[in-house]
Amino acid sequence: MLWTILIVLLILWALGFAFEIGGGLIHLLLVIALVVLIFRLVTGRKVP
Structure with missing residues (x-):
């Protein structure tokens, strides 16, 4: 989930530039x- 958010934010940042x-x-x-x-x-x- 966090990786998806990270990728989306980076793509939006690149499009903004x-x-x-x-x-x-x-x-x-x-x-x-x-x-x-x-x-x-x-x-x-963490691995139990």
Whole structure:
């Protein structure tokens, strides 16, 4: 689920640069995507 959100946010960020729309919103999406990625990498899956 988190990987899907991360990919969608990164795609929207890239489209924002390509079409120069969204302004600050695009950069906010990038920051959110990076936070999700870091959170996912740090927590990982715990094997019981």
